[in-house]
Amino acid sequence: MTKAKGENTYQKMIDVAIYLFAKDGIHNTSFSKIAKALNMTKPSLYYYVDSKEELVAKVFDYIYEDYVFSSYFEDKKLVAKDVASYLIEGGLQFIEEVDEDGSILNLLQEFTLYANRQKETKPYFFGKMQYSKQSFVKGFEKSLLLAGVDKKQVLQRAQTLALMLANIQSYKKIDENLDEATLWTFTVKNAIKE
16 A cells, blocks of 8 residues: 555545544444445554544544644734734634534534543543643633733633633524624624723
8 A cells, every 4th residue: 555545544534533423423433334434344444543542532633633722813913903803803713614514513522522531541632622722711811911901801701702612603503593703703892892
């Protein structure tokens, strides 16, 4: 097998695992099911990963690698005079990307449950998820400080922005008429004003 073909097959395996984990859950997705979706044998998967647990970790890393503040809010766009526009634009980019791939929300919810269940025995997953969440809170804190928000209120407001951004998508599943852009804009403007 050529290196390029192997890399292509590896990426397909990750993509299929993402799809199946989001659709059926991690617990209900077997190696056999993944192999069948890839039109390969179960033993062939062992060329790429040693176990389902390793595959879960690779998918987890793949997803959470880009699920950080800096992936949606570019530092070079942050200027003191226009923090609101910066936060609105980055948040809308985040919302749009999650909207484009509806399964990503299911996957993130599945990983949240998985990480919480494994917190004691496999803290890596919970730690990685916490790092991701904290990157949003810290990014919002930095932005709000630049906007002149009182230091005593920065953490609370940053956490509110992080929670709202994370939960807009979940709420959208319940209420399809939700206007995410208006809600996000309203939240940002209220977080900045004194």
